[in-house]
Amino acid sequence: xxxxxxxxxxxxxxxxxxxxxxxxxxxxxxxxxxxxxxxxxxxxxxxxxxxxxxxxxxxxxxxxxxxxxxxxxxxxxxxxxxxxxxxxxxxxxxxxxxxxxxxxxxxxxxxxxxxxxxxxxxxxxxxxxxxxxxxxxxxxxxxxxxxxxxxxxxxxxxxxxxxxxxxxxxxxxxxxxxxxxxxxxxxxxxxxxxxxxxxxxxxxxxxxxxxxxxxxxxxxxxxxxxxxxxxxxxxxxxxxxxxxxxxxxxxxxxxxxxxxxxxxxxxxxxxxxxxxxxxxxxxxxxxxxxxxxxxxxxxxxxxxxxxxxxxxxxxxxxxxxxxxxxxxxxxxxxxxxxxxxxxxxxxxxxxxxxxxxxxxxxxxxxxxxxxxxxxxxxxxxxxxxxxxxxxxxxxxxxxxxxxxxxxxxxxxxxxxxxxxxxxxxxxxxxxxxxxxxxxxxxxxxxxxxxxxxxxxxxxxxxxxxxxxxxxxxxxxxxxxxxxxxxxxxxxxxxxxxxxxxxxxxxxxxxxxxxxxxxxxxxxxxxxxxxxxxxxxxxxxxxxxxxxxxxxxxxxxxxxxxxxxxxxxxxxxxxxxxxxxxxxxxxxxxxxxxxxxx
Numbered sequence: 001x002x003x004x005x006x007x008x009x010x011x012x013x014x015x016x017x018x019x020x021x022x023x024x025x026x027x028x029x030x031x032x033x034x035x036x037x038x039x040x041x042x043x044x045x046x047x048x049x050x051x052x053x054x055x056x057x058x059x060x061x062x063x064x065x066x067x068x069x070x071x072x073x074x075x076x077x078x079x080x081x082x083x084x085x086x087x088x089x090x091x092x093x094x095x096x097x098x099x100x101x102x103x104x105x106x107x108x109x110x111x112x113x114x115x116x117x118x119x120x121x122x123x124x125x126x127x128x129x130x131x132x133x134x135x136x137x138x139x140x141x142x143x144x145x146x147x148x149x150x151x152x153x154x155x156x157x158x159x160x161x162x163x164x165x166x167x168x169x170x171x172x173x174x175x176x177x178x179x180x181x182x183x184x185x186x187x188x189x190x191x192x193x194x195x196x197x198x199x200x201x202x203x204x205x206x207x208x209x210x211x212x213x214x215x216x217x218x219x220x221x222x223x224x225x226x227x228x229x230x231x232x233x234x235x236x237x238x239x240x241x242x243x244x245x246x247x248x249x250x251x252x253x254x255x256x257x258x259x260x261x262x263x264x265x266x267x268x269x270x271x272x273x274x275x276x277x278x279x280x281x282x283x284x285x286x287x288x289x290x291x292x293x294x295x296x297x298x299x300x301x302x303x304x305x306x307x308x309x310x311x312x313x314x315x316x317x318x319x320x321x322x323x324x325x326x327x328x329x330x331x332x333x334x335x336x337x338x339x340x341x342x343x344x345x346x347x348x349x350x351x352x353x354x355x356x357x358x359x360x361x362x363x364x365x366x367x368x369x370x371x372x373x374x375x376x377x378x379x380x381x382x383x384x385x386x387x388x389x390x391x392x393x394x395x396x397x398x399x400x401x402x403x404x405x406x407x408x409x410x411x412x413x414x415x416x417x418x419x420x421x422x423x424x425x426x427x428x429x430x431x432x433x434x435x436x437x438x439x440x441x442x443x444x445x446x447x448x449x450x451x452x453x454x455x456x457x458x459x460x461x462x463x464x465x466x467x468x469x470x471x472x473x474x475x476x477x478x479x480x481x482x483x484x485x486x487x488x489x490x491x492x493x494x495x496x497x498x499x500x501x502x503x504x505x506x507x508x509x510x511x512x513x514x515x516x517x518x519x520x521x522x523x524x525x526x527x528x529x530x531x532x533x534x535x536x537x538x539x540x541x542x543x544x545x546x547x548x549x550x551x552x553x554x555x556x557x558x559x560x561x562x563x564x565x566x567x568x569x570x571x572x573x574x575x576x577x578x579x580x581x582x583x584x585x586x587x588x589x590x591x592x593x594x595x596x597x
Contacts, residue, residue: 002178002213002234003541003585004574007553009368010205010232010347011316013308016213018112018151021079023050025213026229026311028220028304029081030297031239034059037074040242043294047301050078053237056106056115057085060097066108081113081153081237082106086120086183099140100148107150113179114150116140121159121184130159131167138171145175153215155183156204160196169207179213180204182233186218194224194333201231202340211581222253222303226320227333229307232347241300245293253303254326259292271295314352317366321359334362341367346575349554350457351416351499358404358423369405372417376456377406389413392432392480397445411445411452414481415500434480446473450485454493457501457556458512458521465515487511504556504591509569518564523547523572523579523588527561533568539588547576547587557588568592 005024006013014025030044034054044052054074059082064073070080084102097105099117106114117140119133134157141154154172158165172180182204188196197219205214213234220238228236244251248259252267259280266272266280271294280288310319324334337344348368356369363369382400387393390401390413401410404423412418436442450473454462462471466487474484476497485493485502492507504512512521524546525539533539539559551557551572559568570588572579579587 025234029053029237053081082111084115084117115153134168165203181215195336241296251296315354356421541582541587544579
């Protein structure tokens with residue numbers, strides 16, 4: 001069972017639990033030869049990896065029998081996934097075992113994640129053959145799920161054909177599984193055809209439930225990790241750390257180095273620290289491959305750890321775009337990902353912790369930036385102000401201001417991503433005259449600003465539902481910025497300094513409930529959970545019946561029962577489809593307290 005713990009758009013940190021074992025995603029599953037586990041299993045434990053993948057083809061060929069435990073053979077008690085041997089059979093010859101026999105074998109050796117014996121799709125296969133093969137894969141998946149059981153991995157094939165990828169994914173989805181590897185991408189990875197890999201992943205992702213675990217089979221080079229996880233991949237596996245090492249090839253987070261072409265300085269790594277280049281070259285071939293392989297696995301794991309930090313900091317777009325510019329074919333793949341902006345927008349918050357850093361023209365094509373431009377940056381030509389926030393350096397209130405995003409209302413000058421972005425030539429002074437906001441024209445500007453931001457965020461001008469004369473604004477004594485909105489003496493809204501958007505208070509939540517028709521801004525829950533929610537408990541996805549389709553992660557929402565009775569308010573962590581499809585995890589972070597009910 002899978003749940004989201006942290007997220008940044010499609011990128012997510014999750015918890016996958018299988019047989020009472022838990023693993024945190026994004027995760028790398030190192031590929032292990034089942035009969036040659038050392039020194040790799042010791043290194044895997046040292047790096048605190050929670051899972052590995054090994055091969056049932058090799059196990060079966062090597063005489064490992066059902067009734068024995070694969071965990072004991074590997075000397076590893078974490079999650080063990082077994083590949084069916086499809087790729088090995090494709091490369092090295094037939095196993096002469098059917099799908100049912102191989103699934104029963106994996107089940108019999110106590111594999112945690114069992115893979116069906118799918119048919120591998122090559123780039124040069126005809127479309128007709130690939131279509132026949134995905135139908136056969138569906139049959140084998142159905143056979144595994146309906147007749148055998150276990151936690152089954154259902155690979156999605158389809159070659160380089162978008163329609164067949166989607167068809168394969170939709171067929172496998174109908175089997176009601178949870179774990180879906182994206183198959184057939186290793187040949188593309190080996191040829192650096194990253195844009196085709198991106199297409200395969202995105203068409204697969206779009207065709208499955210949002211609660212599905214996505215595994216990119218064989219996508220083991222760390223230079224591609226950021227783009228994979230940007231697309232919502234959860235699991236990758238890698239034998240590259242060993243394969244590359246056998247050829248004296250050193251993995252880095254930005255590419256591959258041939259040992260022979262490396263200068264005297266080796267890449268930083270605890271496994272290279274005691275060697276210089278000549279000493280590495282003087283080792284016998286097996287020992288040299290071991291040292292390089294240890295470095296390769298270390299670098300791969302450290303890149304996964306870095307990506308988790310970027311997700312927590314809500315900085316994945318900046319990081320992925322930065323890394324994409326390290327290689328032309330990565331940039332091509334990144335541009336391909338941006339073509340899926342309409343789908344990705346559904347998972348994009350209206351603001352994030354990290355600012356938008358301009359890396360190039362692609363920055364303005366990110367789904368959240370596109371959305372802002374289409375919604376807010378279509379005004380007539382405005383004034384030019386050199387510093388941010390624009391209103392603090394403008395001599396007088398102006399309706400529109402010129403920005404890198406287009407011409408926007410000056411009322412949005414503190415709203416994400418206007419103030420929370422950095423372009424070449426833009427500077428932040430940090431000092432401004434706050435006394436000017438005491439002047440009549442600027443006081444009026446602040447009241448209009450509240451109305452404009454409310455309309456931008458919630459879809460209706462504030463003063464269309466409230467009497468402006470009863471609205472009061474509390475500003476920061478230090479910065480002069482708007483902090484809290486009162487109506488008739490009651491606090492209803494707080495303007496966040498971090499993103500220039502409103503957080504709801506109880507009064508504001510009830511204001512939304514009263515003045516916005518169902519289902520706007522609503523998350524609908526089972527009435528049986530109402531009392532728990534009113535006590536301040538968070539709203540879990542399994543209790544959500546429905547929600548406003550326009551809800552995006554981090555949105556301010558109200559919680560109601562099926563009869564639209566107000567229960568609570570809070571901040572959404574998932575979009576509507578995710579709330580419906582996930583069985584685990586928090587859907588809405590509750591802001592109500594029992595004393596407020």
